[in-house]
Amino acid sequence: MVTVDSRLKVSGHPIQPMLVTFPLGLFVCATLFDIADLGGGPAFLGEVSYWITVAGLVAAALTAVAGMIDLWDVPAGPTRRTVVTFNLVNAGMAALFVLVCLMRAGTADRGANGGLVAVELLALAVGAFGVRLGAVLMHRFDEAADDATTFDALQPTAEISAGTIYRATAR
Template identity: 65%
Template sequence: MESRLRVHGHPIQPMLVTFPFGLFVSVVVFDLTDLAGGPEFLGEVGYWTVVAALVAAALAAGAGMIDLWDVPDGRTRRTAVTFNLVNTAMAVLFVFVCLVRSGTPDRGVTGVLVAVELLALSVGAVGVWIGGTLVRRFDPPRGEAGTLDTLRSGFESAGEPLGQLRRG
């Protein structure tokens, strides 16, 4: 199965998934620091980071839905659907956190909300593991990254013969 959305021969959706997950981890770091007595603005930063992560998650989910269209029936499709559902569950938990925080004047966080965020990250970690299995199944490594042959094949698969590359 080839992903419909590709950049230089690489599927986009696995790249997009890293942004919301990284932002969600950042939210937890900001919020834990805020709870531990850090500067007051960290609560606000954590809130807006949740908002940015949810936008990134929506973009990744859109790319995932396009890729899901071409997944053949069977075990692989069930794994892809599970991957999307797990990531959706993580995002829903963070939507809950975002909605609760939007009602507070300082957008601060409580211990209960941090617990929900940690639960959401745990769910997201399962999604990362499932996503890794899907990437290995659909886009196996093309060779060892340190060899000249791998570099040559990577450029040639991107449509540029190695002999025609410009040197910088």
């Protein structure tokens, strides 16, 4: 079996699953600011939330680049499908926040409304699934035999499913 090293790693682990927390954290902050804006907070909260969302999109783009660099070296098979799914889920979250930015770009104060917050909450749910999937990938690295720096160490014994993710994160 040919092993492939992750090109971008920290302490032997690929950094892309770790980087996902940055855009997700920024998106959570933006959503909290929007909820506070809807709840009667100061008017500037909507503007701050908009710019936090933009920062989150920049972080998501950098995370996607790291994911594509690592994906380049993943051999075909179940691990590649898992990594592709992980990247697609995170891209879906970012796409929903792009929609949020487009929804508020035409407004003067870039304030929040109920529909905008609903889209943000949906995007955060998608992002939470991506984080769980990333945790499963990182868990596989930790359980790998001797060399947890290769993608071959991630080869699952069975396909990943929602049940597998639930069982791995419910411990």
